[in-house]
Amino acid sequence: MDNEELISRLKPIVAVYAQDKVALESMNPETDFIKDLKINSANLVDVILDVEEAFDIEIDNQSMEKMLTVQASIDIIKHKIGLK
């Protein structure tokens, strides 16, 4: 799965919780979930849980704390998929 495909699968998950729809439209690897998309910390947990389900992976606490941007999420998702 390449980055573009991962972003396209990530976007509908994030869209449910993103408050800034303009930032969502231009979502790119540098997009920050909290600063750019205005997702609150409680909904960030929901993003992670939905990512787990969508990609059939398990995300540990340490990885979760790093998943604050699209790029960081892609790296972690790729890593977790690779472990399967």
Add this chain to the structure above:
Amino acid sequence: MNKEEILNLLPYSAPFHFVDTLDHVDENGAKGSFTFSPELDFYKGHFKDHPVTPGVILTETMAQIGLVCLGLYLLASSAEPANGHVMLTSTAIDFMKPVFPGEQVFVSSEKIYFRFKKLHCNVQMTNQAGEVVCKGTLSGMVTKKLNG
């Protein structure tokens, strides 16, 4: 952590303490009760001459018993116990019956998930007649900072 320790850890005091008893708590849920004293201040204004317990107070009561008591129990038994402020992060509650001054209510909660310090629960409140007063879902978290 036992029920008494949880009650002592609750970060509330009068007039915003809505837990009398914590009757049961385990990893899946909590049960407790509260009696609304007719002397509570909000009855003077909600409503003028017709006191009835505000829905936000019923929600708060369900949150304190069902979410916070359970959350404190789960945090204490988790691998990395956390200190911080508890905060309510979402509510979706339906209200079926009014609760009048002096009534005792019973709250039960059922964990949906507890991940990354966020607790998401089904909660339900019943009255002394056993009728469902309100029910729905609540979520809360523990945070180090109170402004975000």
